[in-house]
Amino acid sequence: MAWKTLDDVQMQDKTVLVRVDINVPMEDGVVTDATRIEKIVPTVRDIVQAGGKPVLLAHFGRPKGKIVEGMSLKPLVPTLEQALGMRVIFGSDCVGDVAKDIIDQTSEGEVVLLENTRFHEGEEKNDPELAKAMAALGDIYVNDAFSAAHRAHASTEGLAHHLPPVAGRLMEAELKALEAALGQPKRPVVAVVGGAKVSTKLDLLGNLVSRVDHLVIGGGMANTFLVAQGIEVGKSLAERDMAGTVREILEKAQKAGCQVILPIDVVVAREFKAGAACETVTAEACPADAMILDAGPESVAHIAMVFEQAETLIWNGPLGAFEIEPFDAATNAAAKKAADLTAAGRLVSVAGGGDTVAALNKAGAAGKFSYISTAGGAFLEWMEGKTLPGVAALG
Template identity: 75%
Template sequence: MAWKTLDDMDLAGNRVLTRVDINVPVEDGQVTDATRMERIAPTVSDILKAGGHPVLLAHFGRPKGQRVAEMSLQPLIPALEKALGANVVFAADCVGPAAEAAVAALQPGQVLLLENTRFHPGEEKNDADLAADMARLGDIYCNDAFSAAHRAHASTEALARLLPCCAGRLMQAELSALEAALGAPKRPVVAVVGGAKVSTKLELLSNLVEKVDVLVIGGGMANTFLAAQGIDVGKSLCEHEMAGTVKEIVEKAAQAGCELLLPRDVVIAWEFKAGAKNEVVMADECPADAMILDAGPKSVAHIARAFEQASTLIWNGPLGAFEIAPFDAATNAAAAQAAQLSKEGKLVSVAGGGDTVAALNKSGAAADFTYISTAGGAFLEWMEGKVLPGVAALS
């Protein structure tokens, strides 16, 4: 492990500048999903228990270096206090006199939330002077925002190089889970990659075919793979122009000894709406006026067998149009199988990405996965084999 954790730091009496991601959804001034706040609670709790003073750095929205009242972090405090179980005080800036006064006034047991880092143009430019101003507010830097680690920003990258630094509990858990899934996994390794378009996951697919033993292709991108084989997919979502690229991925997989699992049978419909008339047909039997909206039961059984033979599973993206029943059936069934194997200790299952988390939560299977990442872009870039600036800086 190249990075330190909170256990390696002397926190007592020290100001711990802690980068968190509390970029949560808000409607009518109320936080509608506090998951990201809840996930940082162990870090804040451990800092407080050790006698440290947590000073939280965070962004909210995309103010583009301007002060935007609607993107202030102050309204998040009631939800944050509930999630952390601690008294949270606020500073109207993340640097300068207001921040310095708030840090100086911080009492034992209190948590300080600094204003939106992105109110400063230097944040997204990874400005050294802004990072230096932030560094003056703390004695130790702790990064607990894996979901922002793929961005080289002042509060995620430059700041880590100015203070003794470590990973927070969430960052530690994310990195440990991803290392277990892709770094040094127990084999065989199966990856599920779904979603609408091949074009958005080219680097991911190219990296995975060299890292995993079986690659399950689902969602709209499976249609593109089928079409590249000369199969008529009717009116299905499909990137026909990606046929050449798909053939290259198939060839690369063959050379690497990675088995590709494409749908054997599919669920088709003539309109995309809840409860639409649908049929199950073989993958090469989609009528010209219909569209493929999910994988069929034979495909799910094939995927389930791959899961049973695997030791490690990485999942990114649904197998069908999971948002609307009955086109969530394949995702739900495969997720339930992965969850059961994980619960029995037979499978290490790691999943992440926005649609993935939503689909697994909807299926009811998420709780029994080994690890569900709350990160979107960072999770994907890690799976693509890229170096994440926020993680590299901790080394």
């Protein structure tokens, strides 16, 4: 789909409302991880350099339409100022005279941060009147919060109907990466889907089997796939009641010409703890008193071969219990292979989802991937083929 970027609008002397996601972790009023704040810097700086006045709109926590002192955005001001290298002026409301007066008093080169949008009940209800009141404060609407784009809220979707909508730099990068991975990708396309449960990723699997050439299944999900094929997995985590659904997915994949790749060999142990005694057996030979905790070296070699032949990779979820050694071996090895192919210019690799980011960081591979999405739910819904309201509103 076509959307406009900051390069497509004239921002000189304009008030630019920028929806950002700075819902960062805090302890005792201090930001403990500023990653999300750092990611909005290019957008804000570009607006200022183009002569615009950035006014930041954001949510924090779940106040459910009430003013909750501990969920105010005010404590974020020092971290924002440090990241942006600019003065940040705080407004104690995101609509009305309070917000308008703060914006009017702000000088060129300064940034306005307005109070938590979710302090208004109409935010999460996408109330048109609230969106209209927000829109009255500015001339242009920039959405730079892909991670909140799966929510149809007043500040993520409603605003786009009242002001000219534009994608910020972070939103632009995310949409381009996802378009390259799932929109019109270079083929063959391989997807890695891991995690504990098939039941949480039914929509994802159903969408991917009709859109990718190879689907690698890892983690506890792989055990459920093995069970569906009549293979005993001992005491492994598995959703036995999902066997029929899994067989439907496999049938759909076969019709679509998608090759589903399951473990050939597995690493098993009798207890789930760091350094637990373990052994590698074929996927069909899990002892009755053991549990599968990782894919084995033959499986990794097969996955690496598939990566070698691929042009595009989408990754969501680990291949094993990556949090605990030695059950991180398969995830680490596969991640490093993907990273090396990407660095060599042979693979476009896009990854996302909480556990995925953690696993790729642990493997030391994240820095070489083409794009790592920290968007969580929005990334997953995009992979599931769902329309994201915040993105659709930009078109």
